[in-house]
Amino acid sequence: MDTRQDELRRDLDATLQARKELGKEYESELVDSFLKRLESRLDARAEDRAAERQDDWHPAYRHRPRRPGLPGRPGSRLAVISLALGIPLTAIASSPESGGLVGLFACWAGIVGVNFAAALSDRRDRADRRPRGDWD
Template sequence: MDTRQDDLRRDLDATLQARKELGKEYEDELLDSFMKRLDARLDARVERSVARRLDDEPRSHHDRHRARRQGWGKRSGTGLAVVSMAFGIPLTAIAGDAANGGFAGLMVCWAGIVGVNVAAAFGERRNHQDRRPRDDWD
């Protein structure tokens, strides 16, 4: 048995001895105290395990996730703007044709493109604000 199990066994034995000496009226308090110590040990063990896994994780994995967050990933407003312009050029040609609505078609087309970009920008801004830590004044 390792030392952690020995310590746990000693704590349990001490709790049982205290119960025998104090009686059943203190059983709940003794059990709560033991469970709090057990929870603290489990929390510390989980934190050590997570820290160890994060230290063992290859740096390229971190770099990949950072590039995805900063680059052309889901949260990139630049990507949406470029795609909007790429689709906007042929849509302008189609909507601006007199047979397809002329100037009114052109306005509807570009209003849609601007609307999509504005909605994405506000959505990104709201997501960014949701991730911001709150204080008592918010």
């Protein structure tokens, strides 16, 4: 870290010496060039730190951010919402105007179908995230 600070200090001293020699006419160009060099160093440091952090992650999880959800299973949010909505939907679907018992079965078949599809999708996502061995 001291070598980087020493290099930066030398660059700043050289820029100040050049300003003394060239005069105030070139001050903005000298400052711009110094700031460009400083910015490129900062960018390089940021890229190095990002690469270090990325190397710490497991390769299978690197490209995919963690989905927010309830603390238990990832699909538990959908299950809770579908059960909460299932109560009023049951009342509406089972009324005689909406079809009675057939409407009730259609309503719950839709709820079960949505939860089943979400569970299969989540299972497929977990299988994709699992690291592959030599035998796969």
